[in-house]
């Protein structure tokens with residue numbers, strides 16, 4: 001799925017790495033399991049490179065466990081794929097306008113990271 005056409009007609013390139021329009025949707029109950037897996041990977045790692053490889057395998061497994069979400073840079077819709085290999089999205093979410101400081105999910109996240 002290298003590209004997708006949003007419902008607003010914007011074409012979004014999905015194959016850019018890293019993709020600034022892409023988000024991993026991590027289910028809150030899964031975070032503790034991820035932390036446990038990271039701790040175990042650190043304990044078992046034979047080297048820094050080995051640990052790094054295990055961390056990448058956790059976050060980018062062959063069978064991904066996180067839905068992937070793309071934000072349309074034009075209309076702000078969120079496009080949810082249950083798996084990166086799915087040809088079609090599982091959901092489209094349309095952003096409702098609010099009087100907030102952020103104009104997109106991406107800018108919201110970038111703001112949090114910068115602080």
Ligand SMILES: [Zn+2]
Pocket residue numbers: 006007008009010072073074075076077
């Ligand atoms: Zn759009």
